Amino acid sequence: MKPSNPILPLSFYAEPSQKIARNVLGKRLVRTINGKRVGGYIIEAEAYHGESDLACHAKAGRTKRTAAMYGPPGHAFIYFTYGNHWMLNFVTDVIDFPSAVLIRAILPTEGLDEIALRRAGRKQKIWTDGPGKLTKALAIDKSFYGSPLNEPQNGLWVEEGIEIPNEFIQIGPRVGLGKTPEPWLSMPWRFLAVNPPEWLPE
């Protein structure tokens, strides 16, 4: 998408994370690198919802690591895991209620050369199909912790994209939760947009 689309207002994020995880699919995640737009359509997201959700990092309460999740919606919550990976989340719901949406995958459409640079040697198909991969591809790290997602001057924001019909949305349990107990382990809070050629413009 050559010209930029309208940027999502912070109010977009002021709803329960499960709803945002669905609605964020098809929106455009944009990052500026060296003055160029780099990003694409969000195609996979998961909801993490409150301290009672034992899969959510906020189960440990308010800590330095999870502080952003308790902050106002529409800001980035970023954390480091497994020794090498940054995870990008959008803070959702209301202030003081810890919930967020993990962005797990995007369909890159802009700044492909910049992405190729960071994903050197790999096939385009696996450039940004995982949460750690997309942050690497878009050069997203701790410096965006707590950053609002509606201010382009910060270099990271979310725009309007396209509506993806329900028939192309798959819903299932979240991924990689390890020893998280039930019922949280099986909560259908993962949303995935499938078969992009069917809904992609042009």
Place this chain on the structure above:
DNA sequence: TCTTCGATTGTCT
């Protein structure tokens, strides 16, 4: 201070 372990990825078999 020390130990454990993760909202993963890439590599090797």
Place this chain on the structure above:
DNA sequence: GACAATCGAAGAA
């Protein structure tokens, strides 16, 4: 399909 890599936060001591 199995498994090691890798480091900072959390929890225990």
